[in-house]
Amino acid sequence: MSRLDTQELIIDVPGRASGRALNLCMAPGQRWGVLGPNGAGKTTLLHTLAGLKAPRSGEVHLDGEPLARLNRRRVAQQLGLVFQERQDGFPATVRETALIGRHPYLSPWRMEGGDDLCITHAALARMDVAHLADRLVSTLSGGERQRVAIATVLTQSPTIWLADEPTNHLDLHHQTAVMELLAEQAAAGSAVVMCLHDLNLAARWCDHLLLLYPDGEACWGPCSQMLELSALERLYDQRLATADIDGAPVFVPVR
């Protein structure tokens, strides 16, 4: 199982002051939610944690080693990223797309084999898109595409999940299914980090939260300490009302 740490990390949001350096430890089994208003830097942080974007300063460590110095194939076997935005570069079916998750395990000249197909089929079935396996991804609805994107990371079997708004486009049933999947991955020993706009999903399914403010300020810790009404109201510049329902706090905007 893998651990992701940040040391004095400042993400590079253009034109913004550096704010507070992030010293995070995302350990196996933990479910981190990253919350913040539009433009606060959630996607920038996730891409920095994945090694796709250079930080302004500081470092990201994977199992104690600087991510920037690790072999990318090794990183791809451990770390999976569900992107917020996807572009279909060329026409591909749902099965072909999900099979990409197996590529970190294949040598350059090896085609996907029976095992890879089985893992892919299981992931598509888990995300309720196996019946779409032969369809071109470009013909899918937004929610179906989102479920294929998550199935693709599931085929990759990462021990660190970085999910950028994983419930985007999903109906209530599939939102719950995706949050349950991420909780299961954490229970099996993965570290899960997800950017969420839905406070209530975060309150119900995360055990740690990072609050990112638009000026670069940040605070983080266990959910029990971070779900504080006034801090959340300041985060979103929005008055909120809260109540406990089914064992978790629920937040609604006050008009």
Ligand SMILES: Nc1ncnc2c1ncn2[C@@H]1O[C@H](COP(=O)(O)OP(=O)(O)OP(=O)(O)O)[C@@H](O)[C@H]1O
């Ligand atoms: N290439 C770029 N050039 C200039 N500004 C950029 C660039 N990339 C990102 N930004 C800015 O950096 C800030 C952080 O963007 P980011 O996508 O990380 O925010 P976010 O918190 O994920 O927002 P959202 O909730 O809207 O998805 C935004 O203000 C964005 O406009």
